[in-house]
Amino acid sequence: MDPLLREAAKEFMVRYGGDSFPSLFRSAKGCIVTDDTGREILDFTSGQMCATIGHNHPAIVQAVQEAGEKAYHLFSGMIPEVVAQLARTMARDWMPRGLSKSIFINTGSESNEVALRMAKMHTQGYEVLAVGGSWHGVTGAASAASFASDRKGYGVHVPGVFVMPEPNMYRPYIGGLDGEASALACLELGLKMFDMASTGRRAAIIIEPIISAGGVLVPPRSYLQALRKAADERGMLLIFDEAQTAFGRIGHRHAADFFGVTPDIMSVSKTMGGGLPLAAVSTTPKIEQDIHDKGFTFYTSHVSDPLPATVGLAVLRTIQQEGLIERARTMGAYLRQRLQELQSRYEAIGDVRGEGMLLGVELVKSRETREPYHALGAITTQRCYELGLSMNIRRRPERGSVWRIAPPLTATQGEIDRGVDILDQALRHSLDEIARNRLIAA
Numbered sequence: 001m002d003p004l005l006r007e008a009a010k011e012f013m014v015r016y017g018g019d020s021f022p023s024l025f026r027s028a029k030g031c032i033v034t035d036d037t038g039r040e041i042l043d044f045t046s047g048q049m050c051a052t053i054g055h056n057h058p059a060i061v062q063a064v065q066e067a068g069e070k071a072y073h074l075f076s077g078m079i080p081e082v083v084a085q086l087a088r089t090m091a092r093d094w095m096p097r098g099l100s101k102s103i104f105i106n107t108g109s110e111s112n113e114v115a116l117r118m119a120k121m122h123t124q125g126y127e128v129l130a131v132g133g134s135w136h137g138v139t140g141a142a143s144a145a146s147f148a149s150d151r152k153g154y155g156v157h158v159p160g161v162f163v164m165p166e167p168n169m170y171r172p173y174i175g176g177l178d179g180e181a182s183a184l185a186c187l188e189l190g191l192k193m194f195d196m197a198s199t200g201r202r203a204a205i206i207i208e209p210i211i212s213a214g215g216v217l218v219p220p221r222s223y224l225q226a227l228r229k230a231a232d233e234r235g236m237l238l239i240f241d242e243a244q245t246a247f248g249r250i251g252h253r254h255a256a257d258f259f260g261v262t263p264d265i266m267s268v269s270k271t272m273g274g275g276l277p278l279a280a281v282s283t284t285p286k287i288e289q290d291i292h293d294k295g296f297t298f299y300t301s302h303v304s305d306p307l308p309a310t311v312g313l314a315v316l317r318t319i320q321q322e323g324l325i326e327r328a329r330t331m332g333a334y335l336r337q338r339l340q341e342l343q344s345r346y347e348a349i350g351d352v353r354g355e356g357m358l359l360g361v362e363l364v365k366s367r368e369t370r371e372p373y374h375a376l377g378a379i380t381t382q383r384c385y386e387l388g389l390s391m392n393i394r395r396r397p398e399r400g401s402v403w404r405i406a407p408p409l410t411a412t413q414g415e416i417d418r419g420v421d422i423l424d425q426a427l428r429h430s431l432d433e434i435a436r437n438r439l440i441a442a
């Protein structure tokens, strides 16, 4: 380890928010990341939810090599062969029927900029309806439609964005109703408020079909069906942001398949590049033709770059060859069962939810009151890290304290067992520590 490098990171880097670690990191392979001391840590966040086929999968390494022999980057007007190949593969094998036209860019934020610009151009409207707890990115229009992140301090957001309460099945916003009825009532109320405030220039409804950063909230199917109907009735396009849910993570090709609801525009990103910056937006030929006729542009330095496209093709091929969609279902079921075992032993685990290998574990002070247990979440996450497990905790006062657990789909049963055992040990330790501190304080 070079201690001067840790100092350099402190001295020369801008801090960009989120939790950061005391050490630096050297390498990553499969489900394991290695820090600057050589310590190995189980990665239950798949990096930034991207490494679904495992870090530095040989297919990715080979794809980078292949692109190196051909081209990493070209003039944006020169469509690389490999990009045409990726577009065809997406249309034939991956996207919902009808969403056969795709554009390839780099990040999730950017994909939602594209999606929203498409919707605005097509409808000639500008109003966007989003849900609470959403995270669509940090750039202009995407951040304006995001409500899980902190919106304060950056001046005026893009106008025309409306928010409605998210469908939270565990802590329904509307008392006296069950989760599904509350979710549908929230939608009805949200739409009423939107209709009241709308200037009539409506463009899109945007949603993560599973609201991840907002606490791994899985809406009932009826909610997404009702959203589809609401968009149609208002002449708005329905955008699914499938940054985290597409390409096998939830045990299906994407959430549109899982919920049986097809959007007009789908943005995909994180899980497509397996850790390299690749994103895409897919829509129908009809919408594509219309926006093209109206002069649609999204011309960036890295649109249609061959390097990420080569990697993306390799990722999609690997998901198919290794049966990772099926594996997300079976390993996800196993992981969920292990977490439910923990829930049966710890009162503080109020809820285990999610789909496939995208799971949420919500911590509460009491199962009856469902009061969020933020302190336990913070201490346990830290303790897990010390014991060799990296996990992500979402903590918002209004939305509870939720671990998002999403190992690579390639994680072995042994790795899952090790991760859950560490979590068990860390939880026990944290609860003992909290009890001890309470005794001392008394």
Ligand SMILES: Cc1ncc(COP(=O)(O)O)c(C=O)c1O
Pocket: 106, 107, 108, 109, 110, 112, 135, 136, 137, 138, 208, 212, 213, 241, 242, 243, 244, 269, 270
């Ligand atoms: C659902 C969703 N959409 C969009 C984004 C933004 O993606 P990026 O960070 O690649 O810009 C994220 C990132 O966390 C996300 O979770």
